[in-house]
Amino acid sequence: MLITAAAQGIGRASALACAAEGARVIATDINQAFLDSLAAEHSSIQVELLDVRSDAAVAALAARTPALDALFNCAGMVANGSVLECTEADWDLSFDLNVKSMFRMTRAFLPAMLAKAETQNGSVSIINMASMASSIKGFANRCAYGATKAAVIGLTKSLAADYVKAGLRANALCPGTVDTPSLRGRIASAADPVQAEKDFIARQPMGRLATVSDITPMVVFLASDESRFVTGQTLLVDGGVTI
Helix, strand or coil: CCHHHHHHCCCHHHHHHHHHCCCCCCCEECHHHHHHHHHHCCCCCCCCECCCCCHHHHHHHCCCCCCCCEEECCCCCCECCCCCCCHHHHHHHHHHHHHHHEEEEEHHHHHHHHHHHHCCCCEEEEEEEEECCCCCCCCCEEHHHHHHHHHHHHHHHHHHHHHHCCEEEEEEEEEECCCHHHHHHHHHCCHHHHHHHHHHHHHHCCCCCCCCHHHHHHHHHHCHHHHCCCCCCCEEEEECCCC
């Protein structure tokens, strides 16, 4: 399987979890140093420097990669602010990285995946990173982020509907607030980091942030044949936020 944004956070933990289950993992990211440390941590993981915003780079990687059993589109970013605070640059970058990168990756890798599914009379899986902050539930100061993650869910359902008879399973993963380097960066940049962390925890009914190990079992499940009858779904791992 191939995972984008695999050098840190959920992507990295997913690469390690899938490799531990015996999967051949191709881990991609724009950070070579973090990729190198991932490769050193698990020797069977193949690392590839990749900018998912580059059509040429995505096409080149797809051309030299054997047909995938699973693709996890994990790359994304969080832009803060309401609609009046969101700049056009933030909006455009959010959609390019959070949504269009999935469009690029899917168009590049899906044909070979479908051919593999047909040849083996089985199924292949695409997992797209969405969020509980999307069409599922609105959150304050997440205008661009929520809009992009709602778009991810729509894209995922479209893929599932179009290719269900061709052997593709497509699902959207919707985590709650996960303790990752990205979140820690947002906390550190807040005017009051201590209060910011308390606020993030307070919106989780279980009383804590999710860890990456709370999320990776769902990634392993969706990438494997254990989920062979699951497609077109938004799978929440949110600690009860959307009860």
